[in-house]
Amino acid sequence: MYTLYFAPTANGHKILIMLEALDVAYRIQRLDLALGDQHRADFARLTPHAKIPLLVDHAQALVLPESGAILQYLAETHSRFLPAVGTQRYAVLHWLAWQISSLGPMAGQHYHFLQLDAQAHHYARDRYLKQTAALFDTLENALQDQDFICHDYSIADMAIYPWLRIHAQLNVDIDDLPNITAYLQRLAAREEVISAYAKGAQA
Ligand SMILES: N[C@@H](CCC(=O)N[C@@H](CS)C(=O)NCC(=O)O)C(=O)O
Structure with missing residues (x-):
């Protein structure tokens, strides 16, 4: 089970596309960037960056910011959409x-x-x-x-x-x-x- 901290921006949609492609269970925690949700204390406890996307992998107790790192993590843990070698x-x-x-x-x-x-x-x-x-x-x-x-x-x-x-x-x-x-x-x-x-x- 994953939680995706999300806003409907280009960076947010990258991870939604990947989660949908993997067909895994996840829930979306929507942030309103215009209202400053990214600066809230509960979000700051998860990431030093005050930016979405952020992925929580509950099974691994992993909290991961940065869209590139998240895509690579999901690709490697599911062995999809990124060749392992070569x-x-x-x-x-x-x-x-x-x-x-x-x-x-x-x-x-x-x-x-x-x-x-x-x-x-x-x-x-x-x-x-x-x-x-x-x-x-x-x-x-x-x-x-x-x-x-x-x-x-x-x-x-x-x-x-x-x-x-x-x-x-x-x-x-x-x-x-x-x-x-x-x-x-x-x-x-x-x-x-x-x-x-x-x-x-x-x-
Ligand atoms: N390098 C980051 C960039 C993330 C980013 O810029 N997120 C924007 C939305 S697309 C954001 O959260 N902005 C809020 C802010 O800057 O206050 C990534 O690729 O994840």
Whole structure:
């Protein structure tokens, strides 16, 4: 049994997709980030980061923050969506690291300046839009002739997809990115993705 501390953001949905794909028992503890739930004392006792997602694995008494670590933990403990050995394992970890360290932070800052900060300086908006668009271009090239980012569907796809899904809110035009457009459609049609977003909306 797991508990997922969750808000309906890109980082939150990554873990919901994985839990749905694994078809394991879990409950969602919803946090309202706008109200500051992430700073509440009971949450601070679980994590020093004041951020979702956070996973509790009750069977192991494990409390784990950071979406990349959570995806890797679930993949390894269930032997799914991450090869145990070999070059494909490191291809998946490479793209997971790219999402965590590049796409997430750049798109996250871009979202903030574009959607949440009415006073944002045009330099900040322009810089993060360019950074985010360049990362979409990287992905467009990497998806050439591939259904998924590392051949087989993996935790790297689960990490990347929620950030692409919000391309309109990020003001990134994907009309000229056919590989990303097809990838988005392919992933949006998957059962666990559909159920993850449905459960996220109800949480
Ligand atoms: N590196 C973290 C980033 C997590 C993160 O930024 N979470 C956001 C929501 S997507 C959050 O909780 N923000 C609350 C805040 O910054 O106050 C991860 O990948 O899990």
